[in-house]
Amino acid sequence: MSGRTGAARYALRAASLTTALVAWQLLTSLDVDLWLRFSQFPTVADVARAFGERLGGDDYWTDLTDSLTRILTGFLLAAVMGIATGVAVARSRLAEDLLGPLLEVVRPIPAIALVPVAILLFPSNEQGIVFITCAAAFFPVMVSTRHAVRALTPVWEEAVRTMGGGRGRILATVVLPGALPGIFGGLSVGIGVSWICVISAEMISGQYGVGYRTWQDYTVVDYPGVFVGMVTIGILGWLTSTAVELLGRRLTRWLPRTSYVPGTRARPRTPGRAAPAGPAPTAVRPEEARDEHLV
Amino acid sequence: MSTSSDTRASTGPATAATAATAATGNEPVPVRGTRLTLRSATLGRPDSTALTDVDLDVAPGEILTVVGSSGCGKSTLLRTLAGLLPALAGAVEQDGQRIEGPAATRALVFQEDALLPWRTLRANVELPLAIQGLARAERRRQAESWLERVGLADRSGQLPHRVSGGQRQRAQLARALAPRPRAVLMDEPFGALDAQTRAGMQDLLVEVLHGTGATVVFVTHDVDEALFLGDRVALLGSGRLTAVREVPRPRDRTAHDDPAWVALRREVLTSLST
Numbered sequence: 001m002s003g004r005t006g007a008a009r010y011a012l013r014a015a016s017l018t019t020a021l022v023a024w025q026l027l028t029s030l031d032v033d034l035w036l037r038f039s040q041f042p043t044v045a046d047v048a049r050a051f052g053e054r055l056g057g058d059d060y061w062t063d064l065t066d067s068l069t070r071i072l073t074g075f076l077l078a079a080v081m082g083i084a085t086g087v088a089v090a091r092s093r094l095a096e097d098l099l100g101p102l103l104e105v106v107r108p109i110p111a112i113a114l115v116p117v118a119i120l121l122f123p124s125n126e127q128g129i130v131f132i133t134c135a136a137a138f139f140p141v142m143v144s145t146r147h148a149v150r151a152l153t154p155v156w157e158e159a160v161r162t163m164g165g166g167r168g169r170i171l172a173t174v175v176l177p178g179a180l181p182g183i184f185g186g187l188s189v190g191i192g193v194s195w196i197c198v199i200s201a202e203m204i205s206g207q208y209g210v211g212y213r214t215w216q217d218y219t220v221v222d223y224p225g226v227f228v229g230m231v232t233i234g235i236l237g238w239l240t241s242t243a244v245e246l247l248g249r250r251l252t253r254w255l256p257r258t259s260y261v262p263g264t265r266a267r268p269r270t271p272g273r274a275a276p277a278g279p280a281p282t283a284v285r286p287e288e289a290r291d292e293h294l295v
Numbered sequence: 296m297s298t299s300s301d302t303r304a305s306t307g308p309a310t311a312a313t314a315a316t317a318a319t320g321n322e323p324v325p326v327r328g329t330r331l332t333l334r335s336a337t338l339g340r341p342d343s344t345a346l347t348d349v350d351l352d353v354a355p356g357e358i359l360t361v362v363g364s365s366g367c368g369k370s371t372l373l374r375t376l377a378g379l380l381p382a383l384a385g386a387v388e389q390d391g392q393r394i395e396g397p398a399a400t401r402a403l404v405f406q407e408d409a410l411l412p413w414r415t416l417r418a419n420v421e422l423p424l425a426i427q428g429l430a431r432a433e434r435r436r437q438a439e440s441w442l443e444r445v446g447l448a449d450r451s452g453q454l455p456h457r458v459s460g461g462q463r464q465r466a467q468l469a470r471a472l473a474p475r476p477r478a479v480l481m482d483e484p485f486g487a488l489d490a491q492t493r494a495g496m497q498d499l500l501v502e503v504l505h506g507t508g509a510t511v512v513f514v515t516h517d518v519d520e521a522l523f524l525g526d527r528v529a530l531l532g533s534g535r536l537t538a539v540r541e542v543p544r545p546r547d548r549t550a551h552d553d554p555a556w557v558a559l560r561r562e563v564l565t566s567l568s569t
Contacts, residue, residue, distance in 0.1 A: 159409040162377050163423040163474065164399030173422065177413045254413035256456040 042224040050224035051231065059213070064232065067210040070126070071198045071240070074133025075191055082138045082190070083183060086145025087175060103142065111136035111197045115204055129201040129209075136197035137190035141183070148182025149175055181255060184248030191244050195237045210236070327508035328355030329390050329400065329477035331376055336385030338368065338375045344383060345371035349536045351529065353478075358504070358511040358545070360521035363531030364567055369514040372531070373480045376512060377403045389478070399427060402476035404467050406483040410455040416466040417442060417451040423474040441469040444503055461492040465499065472503060478510040485520070497523055501546050518563050522556065523548065530566045537566060 025044040032038045042050075054060040085103070088095040111132050118128030156174045165173065202211030214229030331353040339345035345368035353359045363369050374380040375387055378397040387394045389401065397403075402423075410419045417438050424434035442451045445465040447458075455463050464484055471479055485493045497520060504511060515521050521528045526545050530538045540559055544550035551557070 155405050155407060155409040156411055158377075158379055158397075159403070159405065159411075160422070160426075161379065161397040162399075162401065162403040163426050164397065165426045169426060174411065177411070180413075252413075254454050254456075256412075 040223070042227055046224045047227040047231065050222075051228045054225075054228050059208075060232075063208050063210050063213045064236070066208045067198060067202065068236070070129050070202075070209065071133055071191075071194050074130045074198065075137050075194045077130070078134045078137035078190060078194070079141055079187060081134075082141025082186065083145050083176075085138075086142040086183075086186075087149055087171070087179070089142075090146045090149035091175070103139075107139050107143075111193070112200045112204075115201065118201075119205065125205045125207060128205060129198060132201045133194045133198045136193040137187075140189040140193060141186040144186025144189070145179060145183050148179035148185075151182070152178045181248075181252045184244070184252065187244050187248065188241060191241050192237070195233065195240070199233055327475070327477055328357070328510040330355050330388075331478060331510060331512065332386070332388045332391075333372075333375075333382075334386040334388075336375070336387055337383040338371050338380070339383060340380070341383065345534065346531070346536065347534055349385070351536060351539070353510055353512060355510055356508050358513060358524055358526050359529060359539075360525030360527075360542075361512065361514045361529045361531060362516065362518060362521045362563060362567065365516060367531045368534065369516075369531055370482050373403070373482050373512060373514050376478075377401055377480050379403075399423065399474055400476055401478045401480060402471035402474065404464075404471045404479065404481040404484045406486045408455060408463055410463055410466055410470070412455050415452050415454055416447060416458070416462075416469075419455070419466060420470045420473050423470060427474055437473055438469075441473045442466070445469045445499060461488050461496060464488065464496060468500065468503065472507065472509075475507070476509060478512070479504075481511065481513045483515055484513075486515070486517075493517075493520070500524070518560060518567065521563070522550075522560055528559075528563065530563060532566055538562075 021044055026032075027038045028041045028043040029045075030038075085095075085099065089099055089103070090096075114132055114135055115128070118131050122128040122131060152175065156178060157170055160170050160174055198209075199211035199214070202209035203215040210229055210232050214226055214233075217223075217225030217229060331351075333349045333351045336349045337344060337347045338349060349372070361369050361372060371380065375382055376394070378394045378401065394401075410416070411422070414422065417435070420438035420441055421434045424437055429437070439448070439451060442448055445468055447462060447465055447469070450458055450462060450466075455466070458466075464487075467484065471481075485496045488496060501524070511524075513521075513524055515524075522542055523546060525542050528540050528542055529536060530540070540562070542559065543553055543555040
């Protein structure tokens with residue numbers, strides 16, 4: 001196979017990040033001013049120095065754990081409520097009639113616009129931020145769960161019903177595992193939106209937290225500090241969405257993967273193999289025939 | 296394992312096991328089949344009636360094949376017997392009891408892949424046993440034994456999409472028979488398989504059904520399959536049950552030269568083409 005090996009792919013990914021950093025460093029250190037103005041922009045070295053200083057202090061770690069606690073609490077709540085509501089709306093006409101209109105009216109409201117609501121409702125900022133984070137992730141999870149449950153093959157449920165399985169059994173053995181690939185699509189989107197909202201909410205009303213710190217740095221014109229915040233958000237966001245992605249892949253390992261397709265598809269394209277295009281289908285036969293014997 | 300026991304699995308694995316040994320020791324093969332009856336039944340969905348005025352009596356332990364062109368209501372008949380679809384009119388009964396909904400005593404084998412794709416073949420076969428409340432070790436043992444009977448012992452740890460279509464249908468057969476249903480309803484189970492595989496599956500079906508005593512309703516659009524498997528063959532056409540015929544020499548591949556068999560085959564083919 002002519003495909004890149006694992007190591008080569010990681011090298012390529014590292015090169016992509018490095019190139020971006022080098023470009024940033026060059027543009028800022030040379031004070032490039034071509035319509036876009038990089039003269040006021042902190043260089044990579046400035047940001048790295050500021051980052052190093054922050055890592056040594058307590059505040060950085062307090063901010064980090066505060067933000068992580070908020071997002072994880074909000075996201076987990078959203079995951080549980082989103083999956084439960086999505087399943088209920090998809091499976092029960094009563095739930096659909098009761099909750100459907102309400103959800104559709106609230107859904108278009110950006111979660112960050114709920115800040116006033118959060119301030120009115122919750123006794124502390126902390127709970128307000130978690131509420132906003134949760135509201136942000138809830139809708140993608142709920143909507144994708146609803147779609148995934150509705151798209152389930154009816155035969156699976158009928159099979160379990162003819163085995164004498166009741167509602168609970170169908171839910172546990174068919175609905176939840178079958179909808180899992182779709183649910184994880186929603187969770188991946190949800191964790192992304194959660195970050196946006198937790199950072200914005202912290203900027204508006206937070207006490208500590210990466211978003212709060214970034215905004216503070218901006219107000220005191222500490223631009224390298226602002227970039228330290230952004231880099232931190234970027235890394236945390238990447239780590240959490242990778243975690244969701246990995247968990248999803250682990251739990252849906254049963255899905256037929258098509259990862260081998262690029263390899264097999266590449267073969268006919270190689271010039272040397274172009275000639276025996278005719279007998280190619282017959283070459284496949286032995287494989288099929290062998291399968292039939294297994295049957 | 297013994298399949299000749301009349302004991303319901305709900306009485307517990309231990310009693311079931313002892314009863315099974317006792318049964319094989321003393322009695323001949325007890326009749327485990329069930330009688331399925333339709334009386335002036337109208338079947339279908341409320342917005343589209345598929346079959347009207349169906350009178351059919353399937354005797355305990357009998358294999359009844361149902362033939363008809365596609366869309367004639369074969370699957371509707373089967374789903375009604377399974378309890379997935381309520382009859383629009385008339386009576387649908389199992390041993391004189393009205394069929395109210397699906398039950399584990401009537402297993403359904405589907406044409407397409409009804410195996411749960413996230414469960415291995417063994418876990419799929421274990422599922423009905425788990426629903427019946429068997430302990431983990433016991434259901435594993437039974438599932439393995441059924442997979443062995445259908446020739447999938449070495450495939451039990453595979454996911455359904457990793458095995459061939461024929462193997463998936465064999466696993467479905469094992470899943471249907473493992474909880475010892477009293478009736479097995481089969482909806483064109485071999486319809487998607489090639490001719491060679493299909494013949495092998497028919498032989499396997501006859502082999503694994505032997506001794507279970509279960510009543511079988513087998514829907515197919517393949518006349519030869521219907522005449523090979525069925526004790527009787529029911530013909531469906533234009534929304535009605537048109538005829539039920541006894542099959543001479545069922546499950547005998549050499550019946551092809553029997554004039555009565557040839558005549559019946561001709562009759563069935565004619566009824567399908569009209």
